[in-house]
Amino acid sequence: METVIKSESAQEYQLGKVISTTAGSANNPYTIQPTKSLDVVQWAKENREALNNLLVQQGALLLRGFEINGPEKFNALFSIICGDAMEYKNRTSPRDQVYNNVYTSTSHPSDQTIHMHTENSYSNAYNRIISFYCLVAPTIGGETPIADERKLLESLRQSTVDKFREKGVRYVRNTVPGIGLDWRTIYQTDDRDEVSKKIRELGYDFSWVDEDHLRVAWNLPAFQRHPITKEDMWFNHMYFGHKNLYDPAILEFFPEEDLPFLTCYGDGSPIEDDVLEEFKNFYLENCIVFKWQKDDFLLLDNMMYSHGRKPFEGDRTILTAMGKPQKMTQIPS
Numbered sequence: 001m002e003t004v005i006k007s008e009s010a011q012e013y014q015l016g017k018v019i020s021t022t023a024g025s026a027n028n029p030y031t032i033q034p035t036k037s038l039d040v041v042q043w044a045k046e047n048r049e050a051l052n053n054l055l056v057q058q059g060a061l062l063l064r065g066f067e068i069n070g071p072e073k074f075n076a077l078f079s080i081i082c083g084d085a086m087e088y089k090n091r092t093s094p095r096d097q098v099y100n101n102v103y104t105s106t107s108h109p110s111d112q113t114i115h116m117h118t119e120n121s122y123s124n125a126y127n128r129i130i131s132f133y134c135l136v137a138p139t140i141g142g143e144t145p146i147a148d149e150r151k152l153l154e155s156l157r158q159s160t161v162d163k164f165r166e167k168g169v170r171y172v173r174n175t176v177p178g179i180g181l182d183w184r185t186i187y188q189t190d191d192r193d194e195v196s197k198k199i200r201e202l203g204y205d206f207s208w209v210d211e212d213h214l215r216v217a218w219n220l221p222a223f224q225r226h227p228i229t230k231e232d233m234w235f236n237h238m239y240f241g242h243k244n245l246y247d248p249a250i251l252e253f254f255p256e257e258d259l260p261f262l263t264c265y266g267d268g269s270p271i272e273d274d275v276l277e278e279f280k281n282f283y284l285e286n287c288i289v290f291k292w293q294k295d296d297f298l299l300l301d302n303m304m305y306s307h308g309r310k311p312f313e314g315d316r317t318i319l320t321a322m323g324k325p326q327k328m329t330q331i332p333s
């Protein structure tokens with residue numbers, strides 16, 4: 001049973017005498033740093049509960065200056081704090097498996113922005129925690145902006161909140177050659193019958209438009225109740241999949257029904273431009289953007305904080321691990 005300690009002071013979480021903390025601001029997440037060299041795995045074991053409590057309190061924690069030195073210790077550290085890392089299934093982004101269930105963050109083209117999203121919030125199984133580890137820091141761009149989704153919810157018009165509560169979100173996903181992931185990568189098999197079976201089990205609608213083109217559509221709630229704080233959280237992929245965020249060249253080339261990933265209201269009606277603007281404006285003004293440093297370890301409560309990626313030049317290797325699996329449920333009214 002996890003408990004939440006209500007306290008503003010990190011010292012009360014007993015993170016140890018050799019730790020300094022910096023409160024989160026517009027330019028940095030809440031940051032934890034060692035004041036002298038220490039065994040980070042041992043430290044995490046001793047402070048597991050305090051770290052989890054602090055994560056629920058803050059929503060985002062940056063561990064900086066610890067000697068992690070690569071994917072093995074990142075994996076060990078993640079497991080100690082969050083439990084075993086989850087396998088990445090039902091994929092939307094290209095990732096390479098690096099070590100156990102540690103993956104590269106995404107090999108999406110470096111000159112493109114990855115819009116703000118919460119991981120797997122389009123799926124009926126998701127992770128409450130996501131973490132990122134900086135193996136190679138980018139020199140130009142490549143930041144991972146993060147944003148407080150509770151602040152986002154507070155900023156929305158009541159009419160927007162009410163409409164999403166009532167209708168939920170409908171997702172449509174097309175696997176079309178030449179754009180996005182193909183169905184073999186998404187479902188990790190070459191067998192169409194197996195894919196059909198998996199989708200049927202999920203209760204999603206689907207059709208094979210042709211051999212390479214699979215179209216899947218499903219509905220999910222726009223909100224989820226946080227399992228620890230019991231707050232109703234804005235938790236969905238509406239923003240990421242809105243057609244207005246696509247490159248105009250893609251919109252010219254693909255009819256709307258064939259876009260790789262598209263979101264609308266649960267009844268199939270389009271989400272209005274002015275509604276999307278609310279989100280766009282919030283993210284423009286409220287993202288926390290910090291420069292990655294080698295060995296940085298960022299822990300996010302995936303229901304409290306969204307993340308994205310800025311374009312970059314040169315090398316950049318950010319690894320990711322996800323944990324604390326949850327099932328999407330309807331919030332009782």
Ligand SMILES: [Fe+2]
Pocket residue numbers: 117118119307
């Ligand atoms: Fe992501």
